[in-house]
Amino acid sequence: MSEVPGGIRDRTFHLLGKIEVFQARRNAVILAHNYQLGEIQDVADFVGDSLELSRKAAETTADTIVFCGVHFMAETAKILSPEKTVLLPDLQAGCPMADMLTVEQLREFKAQYPGRPVVAYVNTSAAVKAEVDICCTSANAIKVIEALDADEILFVPDKCLADYAQSKTSKKIIPYPGYCPTHLRILPEHILKEKDLHPKALVLAHPECSRGVIQLADEVCSTSGMLRFARENSAQEFIIGTEEGIIHRLSKDNPEKKFYSPTVLAICPNMKLITLEKLAWSLEDNQYPIELPSDIIDKARHAIQRMIEIV
Numbered sequence: 477m478s479e480v481p482g483g484i485r486d487r488t489f490h491l492l493g494k495i496e497v498f499q500a501r502r503n504a505v506i507l508a509h510n511y512q513l514g515e516i517q518d519v520a521d522f523v524g525d526s527l528e529l530s531r532k533a534a535e536t537t538a539d540t541i542v543f544c545g546v547h548f549m550a551e552t553a554k555i556l557s558p559e560k561t562v563l564l565p566d567l568q569a570g571c572p573m574a575d576m577l578t579v580e581q582l583r584e585f586k587a588q589y590p591g592r593p594v595v596a597y598v599n600t601s602a603a604v605k606a607e608v609d610i611c612c613t614s615a616n617a618i619k620v621i622e623a624l625d626a627d628e629i630l631f632v633p634d635k636c637l638a639d640y641a642q643s644k645t646s647k648k649i650i651p652y653p654g655y656c657p658t659h660l661r662i663l664p665e666h667i668l669k670e671k672d673l674h675p676k677a678l679v680l681a682h683p684e685c686s687r688g689v690i691q692l693a694d695e696v697c698s699t700s701g702m703l704r705f706a707r708e709n710s711a712q713e714f715i716i717g718t719e720e721g722i723i724h725r726l727s728k729d730n731p732e733k734k735f736y737s738p739t740v741l742a743i744c745p746n747m748k749l750i751t752l753e754k755l756a757w758s759l760e761d762n763q764y765p766i767e768l769p770s771d772i773i774d775k776a777r778h779a780i781q782r783m784i785e786i787v
């Protein structure tokens with residue numbers, strides 16, 4: 477880092493100071509997703525996956541929640557804590573997968589397959605959540621599907637998570653054709669190349685990856701599952717088949733172990749939109765508050781609460 481006045485260290489020092497002052501002034505808690513930039517993870521009060529962070533949002537006594545993640549995650553925090561101010565430091569930080577399913581598209585999909593319950597991955601807008609039967613995360617999708625009293629289930633919006641869940645259940649899953657562009661940029665050949673370079677490394681893959689990548693994995697799990705697996709497993713090296721931001725936390729939690737991203741393409745540009753500058757400004761100017769109609773909050777909360785009761 478630069479020691480020169482006005483250099484990187486000065487910039488970071490200045491921003492961290494500002495964040496501390498305005499965080500205290502607003503009685504705010506900073507939540508960061510596992511895919512955020514390392515500098516954001518380091519300044520956050522809690523780092524986790526979307527469900528862990530929503531639970532933190534629901535529990536906190538803070539008046540303001542600054543959600544360093546993407547739009548649907550901040551919406552979920554607002555659904556679970558409607559009386560609190562929830563801020564997203566950059567409104568452009570959306571999730572392309574969530575954007576692949578509008579309410580109109582969901583209604584058309586349901587009309588094609590009437591009478592089946594709809595399971596929605598949390599990577600959906602609040603308006604979509606308000607029109608589904610139950611939500612799920614990548615960690616609990618199979619449990620949620622198994623708990624439903626139906627043999628055929630509509631699954632939105634991720635076709636890859638649906639495909640993975642289908643391999644684990646005898647129920648028929650009818651997938652919506654959405655996907656995560658970041659996870660689909662991780663190819664089987666990237667994994668094979670990395671295995672050649674690190675033959676002792678175990679491969680961990682997120683279920684948003686393609687079937688080809690999943691078939692090469694030693695373990696398929698959510699980001700919270702990866703953190704647990706890396707901590708508990710005696711292996712010293714891991715190839716990480718998900719967004720590369722998680723490697724910051726994996727390395728911090730397991731300094732003696734090595735973690736490799738299979739490709740430089742495993743970066744979600746939307747997650748990386750949140751920077752220290754935007755976080756500081758968000759706290760200073762109270763931007764951007766997430767607002768949702770109360771009927772959407774009530775209906776969406778029902779789908780999330782149903783999931784929480786099951787798992």
Ligand code: SF4
Binds near residue numbers: 599657658745746
């Ligand atoms: S990594 Fe994929 S699913 Fe997650 S926010 Fe980015 S685009 Fe959406």
